[in-house]
Amino acid sequence: MHFTSETSADGVSERRFVHDGVPGVLWHPAGSALGGRPLVLLGHGGGQHKLGSRDRAQACVARYGWAAVALDAPGHGERERTAQDERFATEIGELLAAGRPISAWVARHTAALAERAVPEWRAVLDTLDALEGPGRGPGPVGYWGLSLGTVIGIPLAAAEPRIRAAVFGLAGHASLLEPAGRVTVPVEFVLQWDDELSSREAALALYGALGSRQKTLHANPGGHRAVPEFELAASERFLLGHLGRTAAGTEAGATSPAGPGATPHAGPGAA
């Protein structure tokens, strides 16, 4: 992990890095170690990049004392595009212009991206575990990613025992059903009822296939990009209920380890 820059604002440190050719960014409280701190993995949506969730990452670091990490997905952000990525960018424009349904096509392409992204995420977790020395790795890990972030996050959570809770949604495809059955951690699943990029039926089937004993589906009206702000806040509370907070947050409310989010394994309503 090669760190390329570090900036700090309002008590939150933002460190860019490149890891085996994958550009990423790590946020944590300025001047404070990573060891034992809850860590949230932020998976971005299709067409976006590692800084798309910067505001949320900074807020979670400041409020809860978490660390957060984001990577550019294959073919996204600062990464080079393969010929396959270029074809995708061209074809999706053509399909949209022709008014043709694209959900199955998007699902197939993003599944191919996920096969490349899952080992990248796992390798970054390995490195973060060792970054500050043996036994000083991050604490409980959560995953938060919708759309492409879910297509990558479901096989990742199925393979990666360090992930303790996950927020998924805005996605669904037959190829995700098998890995979904191997996800066993608590999940909050976000669905947009009128999603034009992900079929409602496929998203419901994906929720149904999750192997988790605790899994909650939250659906709201509107299209793929219209997830209500209160729903994003609810998913933040959900992760808080499972990851807890540390005393290292920079706001007053984050300094109480006995706060409502301090109890691991609490239901989403408890936070």
Place this chain on the structure above:
Amino acid sequence: MHFTSETSADGVSERRFVHDGVPGVLWHPAGSALGGRPLVLLGHGGGQHKLGSRDRAQACVARYGWAAVALDAPGHGERERTAQDERFATEIGELLAAGRPISAWVARHTAALAERAVPEWRAVLDTLDALEGPGRGPGPVGYWGLSLGTVIGIPLAAAEPRIRAAVFGLAGHASLLEPAGRVTVPVEFVLQWDDELSSREAALALYGALGSRQKTLHANPGGHRAVPEFELAASERFLLGHLGRTAAGTEAGATSPAGPGATPHAGPGAA
């Protein structure tokens, strides 16, 4: 409205009444007027009765300074059963014993109950509006009822402009789709993924048919009677976000009108 008894415990008054032959119960802060106070209508499930939500009613009165009212649905609680009600009780036992699917049959029977219950609820609201004199009726009204409580609540909310927000769920039937389209207030809809008494497809269709601009579906694994406690707590926060609280609650937290629930029309994540 003929009050038949009044008891008080922990600052919460519980007053039984009979209104046009319908037994009911009214909760509010002891010694405190109804005028202007948020009021929640509690619709019970099939086979239950007006006191089934007593714990929740008492908690909401104590925490938020609300009033709450519950009625025995037709054929339930202290009410006489018609020949039709008796047939229902016999037949549902036979169908269950035979292991036959009963969701469509339950939906038909409960729809018949709703036709009788809706005017009863509206008449009780009229009386409560006038109980303490002109202009001294309850404040914003919310509705909270699952299963049979939803079968009654949807046509009630469609017809009754005093209802400002509603919690529904665990129900679905073609006969509810038309009134659901006339519901326009914010709704939180609770669904159990493995509901043995209400078909998943019918419940999803009912959520989809609601005319509300703001409507959120919350689904969890498990059967009809296994709604997680965190989900019930979430629906309480949802109503709080829309009804607000008063300074007349009996707990310390309820005395702050600037508390997080004090803002009407906030999203469910805001409370």
